[in-house]
């Protein structure tokens with residue numbers, strides 16, 4: 054269990070994380086979502102004791118990170134897959150981690166096998182592709198066989214096979230009873246992976262809800278209708294007291310009524326329909342709506358224009374954005 058209470062981080066005038074309170078529970082995958090610059094990485098760094106909060110606390114199984122005796126046995130994390138010594142082989146990288154954390158050497162072979170890197174274990178990490186680097190980072194997170202796992206944007210830059218593999222790995226870790234906390238700025242990816250969602254925008258908590266509730270509350274379902282007798286269909290719907298949205302290309306959209314109900318109504322009036330299809334607005338749209346006001350970095354509409362980023366708050370330690 055991870056518990057955050059009033060967690061806040063300020064960089065000068067900038068409040069990167071603003072009074073966050075939530076818990077991450079075992080046995081499920083919790084997705085941590087927010088647009089670019091929302092404060093996800095900063096929050097995760099504070100969870101791991103890599104940054105000090107300006108206010109508030111983070112507890113890992115009731116303790117501060119610094120109080121954990123063998124931290125890698127409690128919590129394993131993938132924050133930045135490139136943060137490793139490129140001159141070391143994958144095996145030696147993991148062996149160094151194991152030896153400095155009191156973890157048995159035999160775990161190195163086990164985790165290399167889990168992430169599918171056994172065949173390249175003796176190769177230097179600097180020659181690894183992005184996907185191989187992510188797998189090695191995940192091997193490091195799994196090394197101490199921790200009950201809590203944290204992954205920051207683990208699917209960034211991965212091919213579909215790699216994405217599928219990470220998704221299944223996270224689900225199986227959670228179903229084995231572990232706490233899995235994973236950040237992303239992609240709602241579509243989270244919809245396939247997470248059971249619970251924590252959404253932040255400009256450092257503030259926007260939602261802390263189950264995926265099922267998020268879908269129910271934020272995605273609009275409606276029925277799309279198309280008829281060569283559009284005007285007559287409109288009249289019939291209006292007479293029945295049904296509210297219609299006139300969408301583009303001559304299509305009509307109706308909320309709150311089933312396709313069966315609408316089909317039967319059209320049938321009773323002998324109306325020809327060319328389309329009668331139930332639709333669900335994507336979660337991506339729901340997420341974009343929820344976070345719209347807190348998106349910090351907007352690109353121009355012309356693809357050629359440079360993004361308008363406010364760089365005044367950045368300091369030299371800021372990771373490349």
Ligand SMILES: Nc1ncnc2c1ncn2[C@@H]1O[C@H](COP(=O)(O)OP(=O)(O)OP(=O)(O)O)[C@@H](O)[C@H]1O
Pocket residue numbers: 064067068069087088089090091092093094095096238349366367368370371372374
């Ligand atoms: N070292 C720093 N100095 C100054 N400002 C910082 C620093 N680190 C982060 N920030 C600010 O804090 C905000 C949150 O950054 P953070 O990297 O945590 O966001 P994020 O949600 O992980 O974004 P992304 O999805 O782009 O990785 C950013 O707007 C950034 O301007």
